[in-house]
Amino acid sequence: MTKAFYFLAAVLLGNAVAAQQPFTLTGNVSKVKDPVSKVYLSYYADGESHRDSTEVKNGTFTFKGTLNEAILGNLMVRIKDSAGTGLRPYNMRRDGYGIFLQPGKLSISSVDSFSNATVKGSAAHTAYLKLKAMNKELDDKAAELNKKYGEYSRAKDEAGMKQIEKEFDALEAQMNANYKKYITENTQSPIALYALNRYAGYDINAADVEPIFLLLPEATRNSSGGKDMAEKIDKAKKTGIGVIAMDFTQNDTLGNPVTLSSFRGKYLLIDFWASWCGPCRRENPNVVAAYQKYHAKGFDILGVSLDQPNAKEKWMKAIHDDNLTWTQVSDLKYWKNEVAVQYGIQAIPQNFLLDPEGKIIGKNLRGEELQQKLAEIFK
Structure with missing residues:
Protein backbone atom coordinates (compact mmCIF):
# COMPACT_ATOMS: atom_id res chain seq x y z
CA MET A 1 0.00 0.00 0.00
CA THR A 2 1.24 3.51 -0.70
CA LYS A 3 2.83 5.83 1.79
CA ALA A 4 0.06 8.33 0.96
CA PHE A 5 -2.64 5.96 2.15
CA TYR A 6 -0.82 5.07 5.36
CA PHE A 7 -0.03 8.65 6.11
CA LEU A 8 -0.85 8.56 9.83
CA ALA A 9 0.84 11.12 11.92
CA ALA A 10 3.77 12.65 10.11
CA VAL A 11 6.05 15.27 11.64
CA LEU A 12 4.78 18.34 9.79
CA LEU A 13 7.41 21.02 10.39
CA GLY A 14 8.12 24.39 8.84
CA ASN A 15 10.88 26.98 8.61
CA ALA A 16 13.23 28.15 11.34
CA VAL A 17 12.91 30.80 14.01
CA ALA A 18 16.01 31.40 16.10
CA ALA A 19 14.60 30.40 19.51
CA GLN A 20 11.40 29.67 21.38
CA GLN A 21 9.05 32.62 20.97
CA PRO A 22 5.48 33.13 22.19
CA PHE A 23 2.37 32.84 20.06
CA THR A 24 -1.22 33.81 20.79
CA LEU A 25 -4.11 32.45 18.79
CA THR A 26 -7.48 34.11 19.23
CA GLY A 27 -10.59 32.71 17.61
CA ASN A 28 -14.10 33.88 16.90
CA VAL A 29 -16.87 31.32 16.39
CA SER A 30 -19.82 33.61 17.03
CA LYS A 31 -21.03 33.18 13.44
CA VAL A 32 -20.98 29.38 13.53
CA LYS A 33 -24.55 28.17 13.17
CA ASP A 34 -24.30 25.56 15.91
CA PRO A 35 -23.26 26.32 19.53
CA VAL A 36 -19.56 25.57 20.07
CA SER A 37 -18.82 24.38 23.60
CA LYS A 38 -15.08 23.69 23.52
CA VAL A 39 -12.06 24.04 21.23
CA TYR A 40 -9.04 21.72 21.13
CA LEU A 41 -5.59 22.47 19.70
CA SER A 42 -2.96 19.82 18.92
CA TYR A 43 0.42 19.97 17.21
CA TYR A 44 3.77 18.19 17.14
CA ALA A 45 6.93 20.16 17.88
CA ASP A 46 10.47 19.41 19.09
CA GLY A 47 9.77 15.69 19.24
CA GLU A 48 6.70 15.99 21.44
CA SER A 49 2.94 16.06 20.97
CA HIS A 50 1.18 19.11 22.40
CA ARG A 51 -2.51 19.15 23.24
CA ASP A 52 -4.55 21.95 24.77
CA SER A 53 -8.22 22.85 25.15
CA THR A 54 -10.22 25.90 26.13
CA GLU A 55 -13.83 26.91 26.74
CA VAL A 56 -15.62 29.25 24.36
CA LYS A 57 -16.81 32.45 26.06
CA ASN A 58 -19.00 34.98 24.26
CA GLY A 59 -18.14 33.32 20.96
CA THR A 60 -14.37 33.65 21.39
CA PHE A 61 -11.43 31.54 22.56
CA THR A 62 -7.67 31.95 23.07
CA PHE A 63 -4.62 29.68 23.01
CA LYS A 64 -1.09 30.63 24.06
CA GLY A 65 2.22 28.82 23.74
CA THR A 66 5.79 29.00 22.46
CA LEU A 67 7.34 27.84 19.19
CA ASN A 68 10.73 28.02 17.52
CA GLU A 69 9.41 27.46 13.99
CA ALA A 70 6.21 27.31 11.98
CA ILE A 71 4.18 24.20 12.83
CA LEU A 72 1.04 22.70 11.32
CA GLY A 73 -1.52 22.32 14.08
CA ASN A 74 -5.07 21.05 14.20
CA LEU A 75 -8.05 22.79 15.75
CA MET A 76 -11.14 20.81 16.63
CA VAL A 77 -14.46 21.94 18.11
CA ARG A 78 -17.18 20.09 19.93
CA ILE A 79 -20.71 21.16 19.07
CA LYS A 80 -23.71 20.79 21.35
CA ASP A 81 -26.44 18.55 19.97
CA SER A 82 -29.83 19.85 18.91
CA ALA A 83 -31.32 19.10 22.32
CA GLY A 84 -28.52 20.98 24.05
CA THR A 85 -27.96 18.12 26.45
CA GLY A 86 -24.90 16.48 24.90
CA LEU A 87 -22.28 16.75 22.16
CA ARG A 88 -22.74 16.09 18.47
CA PRO A 89 -20.53 13.34 16.96
CA TYR A 90 -17.28 14.78 15.61
CA ASN A 91 -16.94 15.23 11.85
CA MET A 92 -13.38 16.00 10.70
CA ARG A 93 -14.33 17.91 7.54
CA ARG A 94 -16.91 20.05 9.38
CA ASP A 95 -15.50 20.40 12.90
CA GLY A 96 -11.73 20.44 12.29
CA TYR A 97 -9.33 22.96 10.81
CA GLY A 98 -5.62 22.68 9.97
CA ILE A 99 -3.74 25.85 10.84
CA PHE A 100 -0.07 26.75 10.49
CA LEU A 101 1.02 28.22 13.79
CA GLN A 102 4.01 30.53 14.13
CA PRO A 103 5.34 32.96 16.76
CA GLY A 104 3.33 36.16 17.02
CA LYS A 105 -0.33 37.14 17.22
CA LEU A 106 -2.64 34.99 15.12
CA SER A 107 -6.39 35.05 14.68
CA ILE A 108 -8.99 32.76 13.15
CA SER A 109 -12.59 33.69 12.37
CA SER A 110 -15.17 31.11 11.35
CA VAL A 111 -17.91 32.11 8.93
CA ASP A 112 -20.85 29.68 9.05
CA SER A 113 -19.15 26.43 10.04
CA PHE A 114 -15.92 25.98 11.95
CA SER A 115 -14.06 24.57 8.93
CA ASN A 116 -14.97 27.63 6.83
CA ALA A 117 -12.55 30.07 8.41
CA THR A 118 -10.09 32.90 7.75
CA VAL A 119 -6.66 33.10 9.39
CA LYS A 120 -4.63 36.28 9.86
CA GLY A 121 -1.12 36.88 11.17
CA SER A 122 0.50 33.70 9.82
CA ALA A 123 2.56 33.94 6.65
CA ALA A 124 3.09 30.19 6.93
CA HIS A 125 -0.66 29.59 6.82
CA THR A 239 18.55 1.06 5.35
CA GLY A 240 18.84 1.39 1.58
CA ILE A 241 19.06 -1.39 -0.98
CA GLY A 242 22.56 -2.90 -1.05
CA VAL A 243 23.42 -1.89 2.53
CA ILE A 244 24.20 -4.44 5.26
CA ALA A 245 21.30 -4.29 7.72
CA MET A 246 22.18 -2.80 11.10
CA ASP A 247 22.50 -5.46 13.77
CA PHE A 248 20.25 -5.40 16.83
CA THR A 249 19.14 -7.52 19.76
CA GLN A 250 15.66 -7.63 21.27
CA ASN A 251 13.78 -10.10 23.45
CA ASP A 252 11.33 -12.65 22.09
CA THR A 253 7.98 -13.62 23.61
CA LEU A 254 9.72 -15.66 26.33
CA GLY A 255 12.14 -12.89 27.25
CA ASN A 256 15.10 -14.47 25.47
CA PRO A 257 17.41 -12.11 23.53
CA VAL A 258 17.41 -12.56 19.76
CA THR A 259 20.13 -11.02 17.58
CA LEU A 260 19.60 -10.19 13.91
CA SER A 261 23.02 -11.47 12.85
CA SER A 262 22.15 -14.93 14.19
CA PHE A 263 19.99 -15.38 11.06
CA ARG A 264 22.96 -15.09 8.69
CA GLY A 265 23.01 -17.81 6.07
CA LYS A 266 19.29 -17.48 5.30
CA TYR A 267 17.15 -15.09 3.32
CA LEU A 268 15.39 -13.12 6.05
CA LEU A 269 12.37 -10.81 6.13
CA ILE A 270 12.43 -8.28 8.99
CA ASP A 271 8.73 -7.56 9.41
CA PHE A 272 7.66 -4.49 11.41
CA TRP A 273 4.04 -4.82 12.53
CA ALA A 274 1.72 -4.62 15.57
CA SER A 275 -1.43 -6.30 16.83
CA TRP A 276 -3.31 -2.97 16.68
CA CYS A 277 -2.33 -2.30 13.03
CA GLY A 278 -5.21 -3.20 10.70
CA PRO A 279 -3.18 -3.15 7.45
CA CYS A 280 -0.54 -5.34 9.14
CA ARG A 281 -3.11 -7.92 10.17
CA ARG A 282 -4.60 -7.94 6.67
CA GLU A 283 -1.14 -8.56 5.19
CA ASN A 284 -0.28 -11.36 7.62
CA PRO A 285 -1.98 -14.15 5.63
CA ASN A 286 0.25 -13.29 2.65
CA VAL A 287 3.35 -13.38 4.87
CA VAL A 288 2.25 -16.71 6.36
CA ALA A 289 1.80 -18.14 2.86
CA ALA A 290 5.31 -17.00 1.90
CA TYR A 291 6.80 -18.54 5.03
CA GLN A 292 5.06 -21.87 4.54
CA LYS A 293 6.12 -22.06 0.89
CA TYR A 294 9.77 -21.05 1.20
CA HIS A 295 10.89 -21.70 4.80
CA ALA A 296 12.20 -25.17 4.02
CA LYS A 297 14.23 -23.69 1.15
CA GLY A 298 16.11 -21.23 3.37
CA PHE A 299 13.68 -18.38 4.00
CA ASP A 300 12.96 -17.06 7.50
CA ILE A 301 11.12 -14.16 9.12
CA LEU A 302 11.86 -12.04 12.18
CA GLY A 303 8.82 -10.12 13.39
CA VAL A 304 9.39 -6.84 15.25
CA SER A 305 6.24 -5.69 16.99
CA LEU A 306 5.41 -2.09 17.86
CA ASP A 307 2.83 -3.15 20.41
CA GLN A 308 2.11 -0.84 23.29
CA PRO A 309 3.32 -1.04 26.90
CA ASN A 310 1.31 -3.46 29.05
CA ALA A 311 -0.15 -5.04 25.88
CA LYS A 312 1.81 -8.28 25.74
CA GLU A 313 -1.38 -10.36 25.86
CA LYS A 314 -2.74 -8.59 22.77
CA TRP A 315 0.59 -9.15 21.00
CA MET A 316 0.58 -12.85 21.92
CA LYS A 317 -3.05 -13.28 20.90
CA ALA A 318 -2.40 -11.73 17.48
CA ILE A 319 0.59 -14.04 16.95
CA HIS A 320 -1.63 -17.05 17.76
CA ASP A 321 -4.70 -15.86 15.84
CA ASP A 322 -2.71 -15.02 12.69
CA ASN A 323 -0.59 -18.21 12.86
CA LEU A 324 2.73 -16.36 12.97
CA THR A 325 5.00 -19.30 13.75
CA TRP A 326 8.34 -17.55 13.23
CA THR A 327 10.46 -15.65 15.79
CA GLN A 328 8.84 -12.53 17.22
CA VAL A 329 10.55 -9.79 19.25
CA SER A 330 9.40 -6.58 20.92
CA ASP A 331 10.24 -4.23 23.79
CA LEU A 332 6.57 -3.12 23.93
CA LYS A 333 7.49 0.55 23.58
CA TYR A 334 5.01 1.34 20.79
CA TRP A 335 6.52 3.85 18.30
CA LYS A 336 9.59 4.15 20.52
CA ASN A 337 10.51 0.51 19.92
CA GLU A 338 14.30 0.70 19.88
CA VAL A 339 14.70 -1.29 16.68
CA ALA A 340 12.00 0.75 14.93
CA VAL A 341 13.75 3.96 15.97
CA GLN A 342 17.11 2.56 14.80
CA TYR A 343 15.62 1.73 11.39
CA GLY A 344 13.67 5.00 11.08
CA ILE A 345 10.26 3.29 11.01
CA GLN A 346 7.50 5.90 10.81
CA ALA A 347 4.61 3.75 9.59
CA ILE A 348 3.71 0.07 9.54
CA PRO A 349 3.60 -2.43 7.97
CA GLN A 350 7.17 -2.12 6.74
CA ASN A 351 9.70 -4.83 5.95
CA PHE A 352 13.26 -5.43 4.78
CA LEU A 353 14.37 -8.52 2.85
CA LEU A 354 17.97 -9.56 3.55
CA ASP A 355 20.21 -11.97 1.64
CA PRO A 356 22.25 -14.64 3.49
CA GLU A 357 25.07 -12.11 4.07
CA GLY A 358 22.69 -9.66 5.73
CA LYS A 359 22.49 -7.26 2.78
CA ILE A 360 19.16 -5.49 2.14
CA ILE A 361 17.85 -6.66 -1.23
CA GLY A 362 14.21 -5.59 -0.92
CA LYS A 363 12.02 -3.13 1.01
CA ASN A 364 8.31 -2.99 1.72
CA LEU A 365 7.48 -6.05 -0.33
CA ARG A 366 3.82 -6.88 0.18
CA GLY A 367 1.16 -8.92 -1.55
CA GLU A 368 2.21 -10.20 -4.95
CA GLU A 369 5.50 -8.27 -4.81
CA LEU A 370 6.72 -10.41 -1.91
CA GLN A 371 5.65 -13.63 -3.61
CA GLN A 372 7.29 -12.65 -6.89
CA LYS A 373 10.56 -11.65 -5.22
CA LEU A 374 10.80 -14.93 -3.33
CA ALA A 375 9.89 -16.89 -6.46
CA GLU A 376 12.83 -15.25 -8.23
CA ILE A 377 15.19 -16.08 -5.37
CA PHE A 378 14.14 -19.70 -4.95
CA LYS A 379 13.51 -20.64 -8.57
Whole structure:
Protein backbone atom coordinates (compact mmCIF):
# COMPACT_ATOMS: atom_id res chain seq x y z
CA MET A 1 0.00 0.00 0.00
CA THR A 2 1.24 3.51 -0.70
CA LYS A 3 2.83 5.83 1.79
CA ALA A 4 0.06 8.33 0.96
CA PHE A 5 -2.64 5.96 2.15
CA TYR A 6 -0.82 5.07 5.36
CA PHE A 7 -0.03 8.65 6.11
CA LEU A 8 -0.85 8.56 9.83
CA ALA A 9 0.84 11.12 11.92
CA ALA A 10 3.77 12.65 10.11
CA VAL A 11 6.05 15.27 11.64
CA LEU A 12 4.78 18.34 9.79
CA LEU A 13 7.41 21.02 10.39
CA GLY A 14 8.12 24.39 8.84
CA ASN A 15 10.88 26.98 8.61
CA ALA A 16 13.23 28.15 11.34
CA VAL A 17 12.91 30.80 14.01
CA ALA A 18 16.01 31.40 16.10
CA ALA A 19 14.60 30.40 19.51
CA GLN A 20 11.40 29.67 21.38
CA GLN A 21 9.05 32.62 20.97
CA PRO A 22 5.48 33.13 22.19
CA PHE A 23 2.37 32.84 20.06
CA THR A 24 -1.22 33.81 20.79
CA LEU A 25 -4.11 32.45 18.79
CA THR A 26 -7.48 34.11 19.23
CA GLY A 27 -10.59 32.71 17.61
CA ASN A 28 -14.10 33.88 16.90
CA VAL A 29 -16.87 31.32 16.39
CA SER A 30 -19.82 33.61 17.03
CA LYS A 31 -21.03 33.18 13.44
CA VAL A 32 -20.98 29.38 13.53
CA LYS A 33 -24.55 28.17 13.17
CA ASP A 34 -24.30 25.56 15.91
CA PRO A 35 -23.26 26.32 19.53
CA VAL A 36 -19.56 25.57 20.07
CA SER A 37 -18.82 24.38 23.60
CA LYS A 38 -15.08 23.69 23.52
CA VAL A 39 -12.06 24.04 21.23
CA TYR A 40 -9.04 21.72 21.13
CA LEU A 41 -5.59 22.47 19.70
CA SER A 42 -2.96 19.82 18.92
CA TYR A 43 0.42 19.97 17.21
CA TYR A 44 3.77 18.19 17.14
CA ALA A 45 6.93 20.16 17.88
CA ASP A 46 10.47 19.41 19.09
CA GLY A 47 9.77 15.69 19.24
CA GLU A 48 6.70 15.99 21.44
CA SER A 49 2.94 16.06 20.97
CA HIS A 50 1.18 19.11 22.40
CA ARG A 51 -2.51 19.15 23.24
CA ASP A 52 -4.55 21.95 24.77
CA SER A 53 -8.22 22.85 25.15
CA THR A 54 -10.22 25.90 26.13
CA GLU A 55 -13.83 26.91 26.74
CA VAL A 56 -15.62 29.25 24.36
CA LYS A 57 -16.81 32.45 26.06
CA ASN A 58 -19.00 34.98 24.26
CA GLY A 59 -18.14 33.32 20.96
CA THR A 60 -14.37 33.65 21.39
CA PHE A 61 -11.43 31.54 22.56
CA THR A 62 -7.67 31.95 23.07
CA PHE A 63 -4.62 29.68 23.01
CA LYS A 64 -1.09 30.63 24.06
CA GLY A 65 2.22 28.82 23.74
CA THR A 66 5.79 29.00 22.46
CA LEU A 67 7.34 27.84 19.19
CA ASN A 68 10.73 28.02 17.52
CA GLU A 69 9.41 27.46 13.99
CA ALA A 70 6.21 27.31 11.98
CA ILE A 71 4.18 24.20 12.83
CA LEU A 72 1.04 22.70 11.32
CA GLY A 73 -1.52 22.32 14.08
CA ASN A 74 -5.07 21.05 14.20
CA LEU A 75 -8.05 22.79 15.75
CA MET A 76 -11.14 20.81 16.63
CA VAL A 77 -14.46 21.94 18.11
CA ARG A 78 -17.18 20.09 19.93
CA ILE A 79 -20.71 21.16 19.07
CA LYS A 80 -23.71 20.79 21.35
CA ASP A 81 -26.44 18.55 19.97
CA SER A 82 -29.83 19.85 18.91
CA ALA A 83 -31.32 19.10 22.32
CA GLY A 84 -28.52 20.98 24.05
CA THR A 85 -27.96 18.12 26.45
CA GLY A 86 -24.90 16.48 24.90
CA LEU A 87 -22.28 16.75 22.16
CA ARG A 88 -22.74 16.09 18.47
CA PRO A 89 -20.53 13.34 16.96
CA TYR A 90 -17.28 14.78 15.61
CA ASN A 91 -16.94 15.23 11.85
CA MET A 92 -13.38 16.00 10.70
CA ARG A 93 -14.33 17.91 7.54
CA ARG A 94 -16.91 20.05 9.38
CA ASP A 95 -15.50 20.40 12.90
CA GLY A 96 -11.73 20.44 12.29
CA TYR A 97 -9.33 22.96 10.81
CA GLY A 98 -5.62 22.68 9.97
CA ILE A 99 -3.74 25.85 10.84
CA PHE A 100 -0.07 26.75 10.49
CA LEU A 101 1.02 28.22 13.79
CA GLN A 102 4.01 30.53 14.13
CA PRO A 103 5.34 32.96 16.76
CA GLY A 104 3.33 36.16 17.02
CA LYS A 105 -0.33 37.14 17.22
CA LEU A 106 -2.64 34.99 15.12
CA SER A 107 -6.39 35.05 14.68
CA ILE A 108 -8.99 32.76 13.15
CA SER A 109 -12.59 33.69 12.37
CA SER A 110 -15.17 31.11 11.35
CA VAL A 111 -17.91 32.11 8.93
CA ASP A 112 -20.85 29.68 9.05
CA SER A 113 -19.15 26.43 10.04
CA PHE A 114 -15.92 25.98 11.95
CA SER A 115 -14.06 24.57 8.93
CA ASN A 116 -14.97 27.63 6.83
CA ALA A 117 -12.55 30.07 8.41
CA THR A 118 -10.09 32.90 7.75
CA VAL A 119 -6.66 33.10 9.39
CA LYS A 120 -4.63 36.28 9.86
CA GLY A 121 -1.12 36.88 11.17
CA SER A 122 0.50 33.70 9.82
CA ALA A 123 2.56 33.94 6.65
CA ALA A 124 3.09 30.19 6.93
CA HIS A 125 -0.66 29.59 6.82
CA THR A 126 -1.01 31.78 3.71
CA ALA A 127 1.65 29.67 2.00
CA TYR A 128 -0.05 26.50 3.23
CA LEU A 129 -3.34 27.54 1.58
CA LYS A 130 -1.55 28.04 -1.74
CA LEU A 131 -0.04 24.58 -1.51
CA LYS A 132 -3.42 23.07 -0.59
CA ALA A 133 -4.97 24.76 -3.63
CA MET A 134 -2.39 23.03 -5.85
CA ASN A 135 -3.51 19.65 -4.52
CA LYS A 136 -7.21 20.29 -3.94
CA GLU A 137 -8.44 18.18 -6.85
CA LEU A 138 -6.10 15.35 -5.85
CA ASP A 139 -7.08 15.62 -2.17
CA ASP A 140 -10.74 15.36 -3.15
CA LYS A 141 -9.99 12.23 -5.16
CA ALA A 142 -8.05 10.79 -2.23
CA ALA A 143 -11.03 11.36 0.06
CA GLU A 144 -13.25 9.50 -2.41
CA LEU A 145 -10.79 6.62 -2.62
CA ASN A 146 -10.56 6.44 1.17
CA LYS A 147 -14.33 6.16 1.35
CA LYS A 148 -14.41 3.41 -1.28
CA TYR A 149 -11.57 1.55 0.39
CA GLY A 150 -13.49 1.59 3.66
CA GLU A 151 -16.54 0.14 1.91
CA TYR A 152 -14.49 -2.62 0.28
CA SER A 153 -12.73 -3.33 3.56
CA ARG A 154 -16.01 -3.76 5.45
CA ALA A 155 -17.26 -6.03 2.66
CA LYS A 156 -13.93 -7.95 2.73
CA ASP A 157 -13.63 -7.35 -1.01
CA GLU A 158 -9.91 -8.00 -1.56
CA ALA A 159 -10.05 -7.36 -5.31
CA GLY A 160 -11.73 -3.99 -4.75
CA MET A 161 -9.19 -3.02 -2.11
CA LYS A 162 -6.27 -3.89 -4.39
CA GLN A 163 -7.76 -1.79 -7.18
CA ILE A 164 -8.08 1.19 -4.85
CA GLU A 165 -4.46 0.72 -3.78
CA LYS A 166 -3.35 0.95 -7.43
CA GLU A 167 -5.36 4.14 -7.84
CA PHE A 168 -3.71 5.52 -4.70
CA ASP A 169 -0.29 4.81 -6.22
CA ALA A 170 -1.13 6.87 -9.31
CA LEU A 171 -2.60 9.66 -7.18
CA GLU A 172 0.45 9.71 -4.94
CA ALA A 173 2.76 10.17 -7.93
CA GLN A 174 0.79 13.24 -8.99
CA MET A 175 0.82 14.68 -5.47
CA ASN A 176 4.57 14.13 -5.17
CA ALA A 177 5.16 15.95 -8.44
CA ASN A 178 3.29 18.94 -7.02
CA TYR A 179 5.22 18.85 -3.74
CA LYS A 180 8.56 18.67 -5.55
CA LYS A 181 7.59 21.54 -7.84
CA TYR A 182 6.54 23.66 -4.86
CA ILE A 183 9.76 23.01 -2.90
CA THR A 184 12.14 23.67 -5.80
CA GLU A 185 10.30 26.88 -6.73
CA ASN A 186 9.80 28.09 -3.14
CA THR A 187 12.92 27.17 -1.19
CA GLN A 188 12.49 30.22 1.07
CA SER A 189 8.88 29.32 1.92
CA PRO A 190 8.05 28.99 5.64
CA ILE A 191 6.42 25.65 4.81
CA ALA A 192 9.19 24.24 2.63
CA LEU A 193 10.03 21.55 5.21
CA TYR A 194 6.37 20.62 5.54
CA ALA A 195 6.18 20.09 1.77
CA LEU A 196 9.43 18.10 1.85
CA ASN A 197 8.10 15.84 4.61
CA ARG A 198 5.01 15.17 2.53
CA TYR A 199 7.16 14.48 -0.55
CA ALA A 200 9.55 12.21 1.34
CA GLY A 201 6.80 10.15 2.95
CA TYR A 202 7.53 7.32 5.38
CA ASP A 203 9.81 5.25 3.19
CA ILE A 204 12.43 7.86 2.34
CA ASN A 205 14.54 7.49 -0.78
CA ALA A 206 17.67 9.29 0.43
CA ALA A 207 19.19 9.63 -3.05
CA ASP A 208 16.06 11.46 -4.20
CA VAL A 209 15.22 13.48 -1.07
CA GLU A 210 18.66 14.67 0.07
CA PRO A 211 19.44 16.83 -3.01
CA ILE A 212 16.10 18.61 -2.57
CA PHE A 213 16.76 19.07 1.15
CA LEU A 214 20.13 20.67 0.35
CA LEU A 215 18.36 23.29 -1.79
CA LEU A 216 16.81 24.76 1.37
CA PRO A 217 18.50 27.66 3.17
CA GLU A 218 21.06 26.81 5.85
CA ALA A 219 18.84 28.34 8.55
CA THR A 220 16.02 26.00 7.54
CA ARG A 221 18.30 22.95 7.51
CA ASN A 222 19.61 23.87 10.96
CA SER A 223 16.15 24.37 12.46
CA SER A 224 14.56 21.74 14.69
CA GLY A 225 12.53 20.45 11.76
CA GLY A 226 15.56 20.56 9.47
CA LYS A 227 17.67 18.52 11.87
CA ASP A 228 14.82 16.03 12.15
CA MET A 229 14.72 15.65 8.35
CA ALA A 230 18.52 15.29 8.20
CA GLU A 231 18.31 12.48 10.74
CA LYS A 232 15.59 10.74 8.72
CA ILE A 233 17.71 10.96 5.58
CA ASP A 234 20.72 9.55 7.45
CA LYS A 235 18.67 6.58 8.67
CA ALA A 236 17.32 6.05 5.15
CA LYS A 237 20.91 5.79 3.88
CA LYS A 238 21.59 3.08 6.46
CA THR A 239 18.55 1.06 5.35
CA GLY A 240 18.84 1.39 1.58
CA ILE A 241 19.06 -1.39 -0.98
CA GLY A 242 22.56 -2.90 -1.05
CA VAL A 243 23.42 -1.89 2.53
CA ILE A 244 24.20 -4.44 5.26
CA ALA A 245 21.30 -4.29 7.72
CA MET A 246 22.18 -2.80 11.10
CA ASP A 247 22.50 -5.46 13.77
CA PHE A 248 20.25 -5.40 16.83
CA THR A 249 19.14 -7.52 19.76
CA GLN A 250 15.66 -7.63 21.27
CA ASN A 251 13.78 -10.10 23.45
CA ASP A 252 11.33 -12.65 22.09
CA THR A 253 7.98 -13.62 23.61
CA LEU A 254 9.72 -15.66 26.33
CA GLY A 255 12.14 -12.89 27.25
CA ASN A 256 15.10 -14.47 25.47
CA PRO A 257 17.41 -12.11 23.53
CA VAL A 258 17.41 -12.56 19.76
CA THR A 259 20.13 -11.02 17.58
CA LEU A 260 19.60 -10.19 13.91
CA SER A 261 23.02 -11.47 12.85
CA SER A 262 22.15 -14.93 14.19
CA PHE A 263 19.99 -15.38 11.06
CA ARG A 264 22.96 -15.09 8.69
CA GLY A 265 23.01 -17.81 6.07
CA LYS A 266 19.29 -17.48 5.30
CA TYR A 267 17.15 -15.09 3.32
CA LEU A 268 15.39 -13.12 6.05
CA LEU A 269 12.37 -10.81 6.13
CA ILE A 270 12.43 -8.28 8.99
CA ASP A 271 8.73 -7.56 9.41
CA PHE A 272 7.66 -4.49 11.41
CA TRP A 273 4.04 -4.82 12.53
CA ALA A 274 1.72 -4.62 15.57
CA SER A 275 -1.43 -6.30 16.83
CA TRP A 276 -3.31 -2.97 16.68
CA CYS A 277 -2.33 -2.30 13.03
CA GLY A 278 -5.21 -3.20 10.70
CA PRO A 279 -3.18 -3.15 7.45
CA CYS A 280 -0.54 -5.34 9.14
CA ARG A 281 -3.11 -7.92 10.17
CA ARG A 282 -4.60 -7.94 6.67
CA GLU A 283 -1.14 -8.56 5.19
CA ASN A 284 -0.28 -11.36 7.62
CA PRO A 285 -1.98 -14.15 5.63
CA ASN A 286 0.25 -13.29 2.65
CA VAL A 287 3.35 -13.38 4.87
CA VAL A 288 2.25 -16.71 6.36
CA ALA A 289 1.80 -18.14 2.86
CA ALA A 290 5.31 -17.00 1.90
CA TYR A 291 6.80 -18.54 5.03
CA GLN A 292 5.06 -21.87 4.54
CA LYS A 293 6.12 -22.06 0.89
CA TYR A 294 9.77 -21.05 1.20
CA HIS A 295 10.89 -21.70 4.80
CA ALA A 296 12.20 -25.17 4.02
CA LYS A 297 14.23 -23.69 1.15
CA GLY A 298 16.11 -21.23 3.37
CA PHE A 299 13.68 -18.38 4.00
CA ASP A 300 12.96 -17.06 7.50
CA ILE A 301 11.12 -14.16 9.12
CA LEU A 302 11.86 -12.04 12.18
CA GLY A 303 8.82 -10.12 13.39
CA VAL A 304 9.39 -6.84 15.25
CA SER A 305 6.24 -5.69 16.99
CA LEU A 306 5.41 -2.09 17.86
CA ASP A 307 2.83 -3.15 20.41
CA GLN A 308 2.11 -0.84 23.29
CA PRO A 309 3.32 -1.04 26.90
CA ASN A 310 1.31 -3.46 29.05
CA ALA A 311 -0.15 -5.04 25.88
CA LYS A 312 1.81 -8.28 25.74
CA GLU A 313 -1.38 -10.36 25.86
CA LYS A 314 -2.74 -8.59 22.77
CA TRP A 315 0.59 -9.15 21.00
CA MET A 316 0.58 -12.85 21.92
CA LYS A 317 -3.05 -13.28 20.90
CA ALA A 318 -2.40 -11.73 17.48
CA ILE A 319 0.59 -14.04 16.95
CA HIS A 320 -1.63 -17.05 17.76
CA ASP A 321 -4.70 -15.86 15.84
CA ASP A 322 -2.71 -15.02 12.69
CA ASN A 323 -0.59 -18.21 12.86
CA LEU A 324 2.73 -16.36 12.97
CA THR A 325 5.00 -19.30 13.75
CA TRP A 326 8.34 -17.55 13.23
CA THR A 327 10.46 -15.65 15.79
CA GLN A 328 8.84 -12.53 17.22
CA VAL A 329 10.55 -9.79 19.25
CA SER A 330 9.40 -6.58 20.92
CA ASP A 331 10.24 -4.23 23.79
CA LEU A 332 6.57 -3.12 23.93
CA LYS A 333 7.49 0.55 23.58
CA TYR A 334 5.01 1.34 20.79
CA TRP A 335 6.52 3.85 18.30
CA LYS A 336 9.59 4.15 20.52
CA ASN A 337 10.51 0.51 19.92
CA GLU A 338 14.30 0.70 19.88
CA VAL A 339 14.70 -1.29 16.68
CA ALA A 340 12.00 0.75 14.93
CA VAL A 341 13.75 3.96 15.97
CA GLN A 342 17.11 2.56 14.80
CA TYR A 343 15.62 1.73 11.39
CA GLY A 344 13.67 5.00 11.08
CA ILE A 345 10.26 3.29 11.01
CA GLN A 346 7.50 5.90 10.81
CA ALA A 347 4.61 3.75 9.59
CA ILE A 348 3.71 0.07 9.54
CA PRO A 349 3.60 -2.43 7.97
CA GLN A 350 7.17 -2.12 6.74
CA ASN A 351 9.70 -4.83 5.95
CA PHE A 352 13.26 -5.43 4.78
CA LEU A 353 14.37 -8.52 2.85
CA LEU A 354 17.97 -9.56 3.55
CA ASP A 355 20.21 -11.97 1.64
CA PRO A 356 22.25 -14.64 3.49
CA GLU A 357 25.07 -12.11 4.07
CA GLY A 358 22.69 -9.66 5.73
CA LYS A 359 22.49 -7.26 2.78
CA ILE A 360 19.16 -5.49 2.14
CA ILE A 361 17.85 -6.66 -1.23
CA GLY A 362 14.21 -5.59 -0.92
CA LYS A 363 12.02 -3.13 1.01
CA ASN A 364 8.31 -2.99 1.72
CA LEU A 365 7.48 -6.05 -0.33
CA ARG A 366 3.82 -6.88 0.18
CA GLY A 367 1.16 -8.92 -1.55
CA GLU A 368 2.21 -10.20 -4.95
CA GLU A 369 5.50 -8.27 -4.81
CA LEU A 370 6.72 -10.41 -1.91
CA GLN A 371 5.65 -13.63 -3.61
CA GLN A 372 7.29 -12.65 -6.89
CA LYS A 373 10.56 -11.65 -5.22
CA LEU A 374 10.80 -14.93 -3.33
CA ALA A 375 9.89 -16.89 -6.46
CA GLU A 376 12.83 -15.25 -8.23
CA ILE A 377 15.19 -16.08 -5.37
CA PHE A 378 14.14 -19.70 -4.95
CA LYS A 379 13.51 -20.64 -8.57
